Amino acid sequence: MITQGVKITTRCHDCGGELTRDVGQFTERGQVRWGIEGQCQNCPNAWCEQGSGATPEEIREALLAQQGPARLRLAGPEPSMVPVLRALRELHGLSLAQARAMAHELRTTGLTGTLVEMECVAAGLRRRSVAVTIETAAG
Ligand SMILES: [Zn+2]
Structure with missing residues (x-):
């Protein structure tokens, strides 16, 4: 399996604390899939999301910016x-x-x-x- 991921740090909507999101892409059965795992460092705010089809631009941009095309x-x-x-x-x-x-x-x-x-x-x-x-x- 091919995977590529980066971390993005933003502000938590709930408490204003530091929110870390692991975003990335991987392949499954020859198709590109994407995933997001978010977790706040200060409160229980956490979620994860996965999808197939077009990767959200935000994830692509983060991967391209941090790891290059x-x-x-x-x-x-x-x-x-x-x-x-x-x-x-x-x-x-x-x-x-x-x-x-x-x-x-x-x-x-x-x-x-x-x-x-x-x-x-x-x-x-x-x-x-x-x-x-x-x-x-x-x-
Ligand atoms: Zn929070």
Whole structure:
């Protein structure tokens, strides 16, 4: 399982104390899921939340800000675009036009997103024998 998480500290709505939230993304059955676990340091205010589908922007921004974006590129000789388009459409439920735009990005500048998102796309592409590499800010 691939997971990526960061901590965000904010103020508690109930008591004004320090509230710590662990937010992150992970993959489950080839799909990106997200989670939030919040806990106040001063009062019993605590909750957790999980979801699939589009990750809330706040979580993506926190992951990207603290860990940097990951860049997915095609590796090796230019593959046929057919398996690439299939894999992208399968993962994201994209229209053919959207998948084409995404494939173009992958072929030129590389596709960017959080590490979990890119690992998930990479896994889908590798299942269709498309060689890819992931570059992260950390190296
Ligand atoms: Zn509190």
